[in-house]
Amino acid sequence: MFFIKIMLSGLLLFNAGLAFSQSGRHQDVIKQLQLPPGFRISIFADDVPNARSLALGDNGTVFVGTLDQGYVYAVQDTNRDGIADKRYVIDRDLNMPNGVAYKNGALYVAEVNRIIRYDNISQHLDNPPRPVTIYNKLPSDKHHGWKYLRFGPDNKLYTAVGAPCNICNPPKEIYASLGRLNPDGTGAEIIARGIRNTVGFDWEPVSKALYFTDNGRDYMGDDMPPEEINKWTVKGQHFGFPYCHGGDIPDPEFAGDRECQEFTPPVWKIKAHMAALGMRFYKGKQFPAAYKNQLFVAEHGSWNRTKPQGYRVALIKFSRGKPVLEQPFVSGWLTKADKVLGRPVDVLEMPDGSLLISDDKLGVIYRVTYKK
Template sequence: MAQEHDSIIEAQMTGHVFKPKKVEATGERIAQLNLPQGFKIEKFAENLGKPRIIEVSPQGHIYVTRRRGDVVLLKDTNNDGKSDQQQTVVTKDQAHGIAFHEDMFYLVTVNEVFRAPINQDGTIGELEQIVKDLPDGGQHPNRTIAFGPDSKLYISVGSTCNACDETREENATMVVTDPDGSNRRIMARGLRNTIGFDWHPETGQLFGMDHGIDWLGDEEQKEELNRISEGEDYGWPYIYSDGNYNEADEPADMTWAEYAEKSTEPEMLFTAHSAPMSFKFYEGDMFPAEYKNAALVTFRGSWNRKPAAGYKIMKVDFENGNPVNSEDFVTGFLTDDGTSQFARLVGLTEMPDGSLLVTDDDNGIVYRISYGE
């Protein structure tokens, strides 16, 4: 039974619609990007349309999903740090997240998860459907997947809306299954849209970046870095940030204060509406020692905030398994005093040599970030 209140609650939706103009990713603009000393960024592949999630298989094959509904295999046959071959290896409507387990390729769409063997040349064998009934996507259809240290398949299932009471229990959750799709269960709730998540290399703890609620103002809701643990509720849609109440949505059977008491607060907050996408711990040896076990986060960039925010990559430092500091890693994609942009960053993966690949789903480019070359 809903709690009674002795005062009137009034909530106001507010914010801007402000979309920086897309401009071409020219050599001159790329050269003006800001990176720490010793780092270099350059085009690895282009003319990809709208590339989204990018991953490297245990065999070293590079795969990227595209909004058009396919998976492209990228090859650098002469090892010059640039892709010279692009081959579509899977066609599947609304393909998005990719993962690998025991030499198998895994792919998630809105409602389904598939797996298939990886051929020696990097092409993909026949897809086997192992999950068929994930809830519909609504506002957040872009599912992502990864295998944890426990060899379980983790599936991020976003909310259908900005803020609402969901009708399907699995929306706004992290779902876990066995590698064959069986024994499916909800691991954590109250996650509006956690596209980027990864496990700390030393502790095995799962962390993820959650998208905040829109229309609470230019400065709210801030994007959240959460420590995602079994059975926890992270508050959406009723509680956000450090225990703030979303007064436009009231819990059905308890007060906001009671819901806040049972919600888990974030570890760290980032500028509202920056749109965090990939979140990856760096485990390679190419970068300086201070990058080892730090996390890197792509921010696709805001559309409903003025001034614009995001359009960059950030580094999150960890000590003793805990996030302690964040700082810019690559900036400058937002140009002309914040009125133009030449990249909306999404996917992020680590290459066998320790360099990084990053996708831009607006100008159709994959960038390579290296150090000391």
């Protein structure tokens, strides 16, 4: 049951006074999901429509961005039973607020054309302040316009601007780029180019190197080009778009006289059209030691492949600082009959070492735990 409260700002707040129900409507999906032995998946929050990117705030608060739905949520598990029992609407009617990040008591949200900040948000979940715009010079194109947002080890705010097309030579250098800025919005700079559309990145815990997903272009067939996991190491790197894909596939329309050797190749290739989005290196202690510093990637799933694929969370294993193997970690959202039950978007490690997974199709957040 939800209690409705109208704030002076005109914001409509939904605050769940009872635990989200796990009985009934999504348990049929849970039963279809497969995980390695010892792992269990359950519903953490089951009423978060269009749930996309996740960010961890104070005291276990989870902030949730959305896409077309235009809301930003916060959910809490106040009694620590593994099920969220409170939900707040932080804001609504935003422009594809996909990206969320949290730092020093403030929530940062990336809309299509700007980044905004909600100060002292943890103390005002039930009465959120009006946001402060810290940066408003992002393009307004909605094609690949939704943004991912994370704070790096250098305390800078990282985001990316996708290409405004399936395949094109973007008209401005801001497109198809990875960038960063200071928390107050100053010092914005482009650090890498040639990135078609990344909606997920994280820093490897040991080396602190930045890795990011990149979705390949469409209409080159069911199996080309591959999706990419890239590693950024130095300012000015170019990762190939629109001239080269996967490190060794010249684009049939735009390659011209450009050679793939000119560009930084991916460190790992994922099957075409899997739509790899959010990713996290696991740093917790709940999972077995073999999962320490390994990479979880949400593969949202294909939209125009003859036979669908993806719709899973993959584990990419690293050895000596390099990815060496990819295998399913959570699968079953795509049935044998090619029915799509859900679409994972982002992953988030919680303080207790459990792993949250957002699903924008079902509007839920799952929780993965481990017990021998």
